[in-house]
Amino acid sequence: MQVIVLGGGLMGTATAFFLARRGVRVRLIERGLIGAGATVASFGNIRRSGRALEQMPLANRALALWTQSEALLGRDVEFRATGHLRLIFDEASRADMLRFADAARPLDLALEELAPAEIARRFPGLGPTAIAASFSPQDGSANPRLVGPAFADAAARAGAEIVAEAGVPDIARTETGFELSTRQGVFGADVLVNCAGAWGAEVAGRFGEAVPLGMHGPQMGVTEPLPHRILPVVGVWSQQSGAYLRQVERGNIVFGGGVPRLPVDESGFGRFDPSGLSRQLGKLVRMCPALRDVAIIRHWSGCEGYVDDGLPVMGGSATTPGLFHAFGFCGHGFQLGPGVGDAMAELVATGACETPIEAMSIARFAA
Structure with a gap:
C-alpha cells in the first residue's frame, strides 16, 4: 500500500510519522513549508478542559503521546505538563x-x-x-514552531518521503487510487489522507463531500x-x-x-x-x-478551518474508497495532533480505530 498524506501541518506530519512507524509506504505533500500554516499560528495549548466530550478519548490518546514526544521524535518540542x-x-x-x-x-x-x-x-x-x-x-503546552518539523523529520527517518513547496495540487481519481500533479512532480497512491487544514473542505468537495467550513485567523x-x-x-x-x-x-x-x-x-x-x-x-x-x-x-x-458544528472532520470518506479525512479542527486541534496522527495511521493500516471517532465522521453532512 502506498499512501499520500496531503498537508504538512501537525495533523499531516503526525499521520505520516505513525504510518511510517507501522511500515506503510507514505509520502507527505505540503503546498508550502512544513508546519507553516495553522500549526505555527497556534497558541500551543495542550488542554482537555472545556473540550467537546466527543473528543475526550482522542484527547486522552494524544496526551499520552505528548508525554512521550521527546523519546518519539528524538528532540525536545518543549512539551511541559505545567497544568x-x-x-x-x-x-x-x-x-x-x-x-x-x-x-x-x-x-x-x-x-x-x-x-x-x-x-x-x-x-x-x-x-x-x-x-x-x-x-x-496534567495539561500544559508545547512549542508550535518546533512540532511540525519535528514530526516531519522523524517521519523521514522512519522511511516517509517529505515533499514540501509543492503548490496546490491537481488531484485526480484513477483506476487504482489517486494521482496528484504538483510543481514537484506527479505522485500516485492507493490511499489519500486529506490533512489540508482550512483547505480540507475543498479537497473533500472534489469527491462529492460538502462540509460547512469557514476560514478564520486567531x-x-x-x-x-x-x-x-x-x-x-x-x-x-x-x-x-x-x-x-x-x-x-x-x-x-x-x-x-x-x-x-x-x-x-x-x-x-x-x-x-x-x-x-x-x-x-x-x-x-x-x-x-x-x-x-x-x-x-x-x-x-494565520488561517484555521472552523466547521459549523464545532467538531472536526475525521475518518474515512463516505463517497470514495481509499480517501480519508482529518481537517477542520476549529482552532483547538493542537492538543489532539499526535492522537489524530496515531488514530489515522491505525485506521488506514488496519481498517479500524480503537479510539471512538464516529462523531467526527464526514458522513454527518451527507443529508
Missing part, C-alpha cells in the same frame, strides 16, 4: 465548569475546583478578582521577556470569547483570544487587527494585573 488554570469571573461560567467537570469525570478528566483563597495561595498574582477557577494538572501576540513567574497555561471560562496566556521558559508571555476571530483575505491568512487590541489586553490584565505595563513585541495571525 491548565481556567479562571472564572461570573456564576454562569462557574455553573458551566461544574457541569463540564461532572460530564468529563467518567472520561478520565478530573478537574480541581479552586476557591479564591486557593487561587491566591497556589497562583499568586493570577485572577485576583476571580470567583473560582478550575485546574487540570489574533495572537507576545510580550518582551520577563522574570519567569507564571507556570501554568492560563485561560478563562467564558460563554463569550475567552482570552488565554502562557509564559515560555525564555520569559515571554504568549497570548491570544478575547476578541472575535479574524477574516481571512485573498492571501489565505488572517491579518492582525489593531482595533481589537485594547479589549484583548484588558482581558489579559484581568487575568494577570502585572502585565499592565509590559511591552508587546510582536503580533501574528
Whole structure:
C-alpha cells in the first residue's frame, strides 16, 4: 500500500510519522513549508478542559503521546505538563465548569475546583478578582514552531518521503487510487489522507463531500521577556470569547483570544487587527494585573478551518474508497495532533480505530 498524506501541518506530519512507524509506504505533500500554516499560528495549548466530550478519548490518546514526544521524535518540542488554570469571573461560567467537570469525570478528566483563597495561595498574582477557577494538572503546552518539523523529520527517518513547496495540487481519481500533479512532480497512491487544514473542505468537495467550513485567523501576540513567574497555561471560562496566556521558559508571555476571530483575505491568512487590541489586553490584565505595563513585541495571525458544528472532520470518506479525512479542527486541534496522527495511521493500516471517532465522521453532512 502506498499512501499520500496531503498537508504538512501537525495533523499531516503526525499521520505520516505513525504510518511510517507501522511500515506503510507514505509520502507527505505540503503546498508550502512544513508546519507553516495553522500549526505555527497556534497558541500551543495542550488542554482537555472545556473540550467537546466527543473528543475526550482522542484527547486522552494524544496526551499520552505528548508525554512521550521527546523519546518519539528524538528532540525536545518543549512539551511541559505545567497544568491548565481556567479562571472564572461570573456564576454562569462557574455553573458551566461544574457541569463540564461532572460530564468529563467518567472520561478520565478530573478537574480541581479552586476557591479564591486557593487561587491566591497556589497562583499568586493570577485572577485576583476571580470567583473560582478550575485546574487540570496534567495539561500544559508545547512549542508550535518546533512540532511540525519535528514530526516531519522523524517521519523521514522512519522511511516517509517529505515533499514540501509543492503548490496546490491537481488531484485526480484513477483506476487504482489517486494521482496528484504538483510543481514537484506527479505522485500516485492507493490511499489519500486529506490533512489540508482550512483547505480540507475543498479537497473533500472534489469527491462529492460538502462540509460547512469557514476560514478564520486567531489574533495572537507576545510580550518582551520577563522574570519567569507564571507556570501554568492560563485561560478563562467564558460563554463569550475567552482570552488565554502562557509564559515560555525564555520569559515571554504568549497570548491570544478575547476578541472575535479574524477574516481571512485573498492571501489565505488572517491579518492582525489593531482595533481589537485594547479589549484583548484588558482581558489579559484581568487575568494577570502585572502585565499592565509590559511591552508587546510582536503580533501574528494565520488561517484555521472552523466547521459549523464545532467538531472536526475525521475518518474515512463516505463517497470514495481509499480517501480519508482529518481537517477542520476549529482552532483547538493542537492538543489532539499526535492522537489524530496515531488514530489515522491505525485506521488506514488496519481498517479500524480503537479510539471512538464516529462523531467526527464526514458522513454527518451527507443529508
